Amino acid sequence: MFSKSLGQIESVFAKASTVYSPVTCLVADFFIGYALPLAEELGVPAALLWTSGTGSLICFDQFDNLIEKGLMPLKDPSDLVNGYLDIVIDFILSIPRIPLNYIPTYVRMLYPDDEYMVEFSKKAIEREKKATTIIFNTFDELEYDILETISLKYTNCLGIGPLHMLENNNVDKSLESIKTKLWKEEPKCLEWLDSKEPLSVIYVNFGSITVMNPQQLAEFCWGLAKSNQSFLWVIRPDLVGGDSVALPPEFLAETSNKGMLVSWCAQEKVLSHPSVGGFLTHCGWNSTLESISYGVPMICWPFFSDQLTNCWLSCNKWKVALEIDNNVKRDEVSKLVIELLNGEKGKEMRKNATDLKNKAEAASTFPSGSSVINLEKLICYKALQNKS
Incomplete structure (x- = not known):
């Protein structure tokens, strides 16, 4: 066209x-x-x-x-x-x-x-x-x-x-079948979330186009492992630019009882799940707004374009997020995940996010x-x- x-x-x-x-x-x-x-x-x-x-x-x-x-x-x-x-x-x-x-x-x-x-x-x-x-x-x-x-x-x-809330609250549910998806969703992750304690899981998803290099992937892997927190990580087949995604076998073994890896998921259902306590995100606008509207605080790793502005607003104006350095390091990943799920800053951001969630629902x-x-x-x- x-x-x-x-x-x-x-x-x-x-x-x-x-x-x-x-x-x-x-x-x-x-x-x-x-x-x-x-x-x-x-x-x-x-x-x-x-x-x-x-x-x-x-x-x-x-x-x-x-x-x-x-x-x-x-x-x-x-x-x-x-x-x-x-x-x-x-x-x-x-x-x-x-x-x-x-x-x-x-x-x-x-x-x-x-x-x-x-x-x-x-x-x-x-x-x-x-x-x-x-x-x-x-x-x-x-x-x-x-x-x-x-x-x-x-x-x-x-x-x-938020358009997804406006749709959920006001649109005929029979139209659900006309929705399109970029990737095939894996519903088993919702069953896995059901087995976790409230607010205990960090959800990790860098969107549909963000790519990283193998070193950055390794730092995220070992940062999540070091945090010792439960995580649900969406890893697209093309997440690593110019290469296939190869996760360290030692990482998979060490986190087998803590983490779940999927290629795609129903993000709204994940963010609204009671076990999800935080979202590690690229800060695309849809992900940012969905996280806010479900009361989930964020760790932001913006990649390009408007993601940077969304990150700054989330961290400094709405105070619902922490930012991770672009030159990602495992110690920083671990520290921020622990803070978001269990720290005082995390609690304050969750309170702010919950307030905005209530306003989004009312709107x-x-x-x-x-x-x-x-x-x-x-x-x-x-x-x-x-x-x-």
């Missing part, structure tokens, strides 16, 4: 409308450039979905400012390790005093692909400022101040998340939740646009 012309795409919609009901609204990813002109051609309103956290959108919007101030791009690759990225910036509204290291990585422009992504992002953001509605997978009580800042540049900004509950109300605003606004 991405390679089709606007006329071809319009034809697809026209044919679909003769078989089913006519197209009355277009909901598209924020970065799909043809969404707005297509909606205009069809004569229907459009809503654009920003799939990351709202904080990352504010940071993307500051790319020009960072470049004009000479803070980016990096002058030399050594700036990645010489402390330059520790510089704190204080001109981003609602995200005060964020270090450069937590700005989405593309603006560093060390490689040709990064420069392309900067220009692509800047053009998309300027283009989409003309949109009549931007929707976000978040809820007002979590990011109210950031949403207010975004509303200064975009019109009709609506938080309608997605019919009829008075903030996200439910925002979704109705979206529907009513689009209906009025259609009538006009």
